[in-house]
Amino acid sequence: MKLQDHIELLGLGHPLPLRLLHDTGIREALEAGRIHIDRELLPDQIQPATLDVRIGKVRVYDTEAMRLTALVENARLRVTLADLDREPTDEFATVYPDEKDLPIILPPYSYTEITPHETIIWNPEDYFVTTDLRSSRGRLILQLASDFFLPGQQHLAVWNWNPNPIILYGQSKFAQFFFHPNRDDLPNNGYVVTNDPEAKDLARTVFEDGVELLGPYLLFRLGDHLLRFKRDLGNIDTNKKYLDDQLYERKETTKPVHLGVQEPVIAQLHPYVKLPPDIGIKILGIAPFSQQSGFIRPNILMAGLEARCANAGWVDPGYEGYVTAHPFRFQNPVTLQRGDVLALGLFYKYSTSVGRAYGSPVLRSHYQGSTGTGTRS
Incomplete structure (x- = not known):
């Protein structure tokens, strides 16, 4: 497809x-x-x-x-x-x-x-x-x-x-x-960018190495690696700090990587992001699936279920680094490789800069400059 x-x-x-x-x-x-x-x-x-x-x-x-x-x-x-x-x-x-x-x-x-x-x-x-x-x-x-x-x-x-x-x-x-x-008379700080030319202009500011767009949508592709959760680790304590190799098995994506059913991973996404203090990005998951021979179209419900599970959420104004997605297959396994489209993004543009951008000391931001890492707290 x-x-x-x-x-x-x-x-x-x-x-x-x-x-x-x-x-x-x-x-x-x-x-x-x-x-x-x-x-x-x-x-x-x-x-x-x-x-x-x-x-x-x-x-x-x-x-x-x-x-x-x-x-x-x-x-x-x-x-x-x-x-x-x-x-x-x-x-x-x-x-x-x-x-x-x-x-x-x-x-x-x-x-x-x-x-x-x-x-x-x-x-x-x-x-x-x-x-x-x-x-x-x-x-x-x-x-x-x-x-x-x-x-x-x-x-x-x-x-x-x-x-x-x-x-x-x-x-x-x-x-x-x-x-x-909800109302026009309420103070409002930002809006979702649905205009194609405006999205292109903002993309030139945010992505130094460029990014593909489909209309106003940003295309995020699988980067250099996946982090696959190890099993039988015992309790993962959110009050402890972990190194990636304690929780995850790293899989390079230069070769195809099989993602099984209910197999949790963290995927590094390209390109590199550098957001100014007046722009945020909402990531929308569209985990890929294969069209089976003989089917006129895929099952819409299953496509929606699989898609939601690559959702990486919100990228704050001021963030710099690689973002991640979390593809998770409920029923259908999939093979992933570097360059596969995993998620879409949309800009939110603010009329003024945020008061405290991501990375400000008081916010205790854990992922500034991230290379696509696992949990940090």
Whole structure:
């Protein structure tokens, strides 16, 4: 299939909210009372374009018990668990209270519900809120079940696709909230770039070695290596610092690399990125798949599922280095090689520079100058 067919098939169009606050805009919205938080924020919780949220009460579910019960009860439980605004249940769950530094163990391939430590209130007529994991958590191959957060929603639904248990800690930073103004009369800092000529102009600023574009979309290709998670490591402790060779097996991509089903990897993406303080990039995953002979077109649902799992998330203004994606195959194995297209990107352009760009000392940025590394915290 051609890349154009991927985009048409997946219905990407321009899928992102058109507007986005940066850190100064978030602070102004807090001061004006348009966004309300019930707790005092830490100095580094407001990042260049997001608000970091911390871990509160956690329910780690016994997914095998859930599966068996769902089969017996005709999937009643499974449907209930998919309802994000329901009252959470402790059935089949190990419950961890909202307690600072409390160790929380996420078994391999487990489902977890994390209630944010902060209660955040906003008027849905003012803002639409999307979510993503912090980079260090995404690099552990944790995945949010949804990329939006609605008013009144009580928890973030998380899957651990890592073959090893992961230890998180109570009230540590975990996910990011993005605030997208819904109304024209609200202060707004940035917009998604959907104009082809503007995207080309910005690309010349950001990519010193050049980048391919398809309309306004940036094409990110597999770089020099993949990092494949080792198995049977025991607990991966997020309070510890690890070298890449402690957690991963490095695979050079000059030769084809087989990526099996449910095999977690971190992929270095090319080209090299150097963002000024008024431009961010949203990465959209489009993990490649092969068209089978005799099929008129691929299964749309499966294409969408496979595509979501290469999502690398958000690249902050001020970031410099290689970005990463996390291709993860639910059902179909794939062979990858250097130069394969793994993800698309779209620019967000701000009218003013962010207050604190990525790499500012107070933000404790872990990945400035990254060569495509694994988790650092």
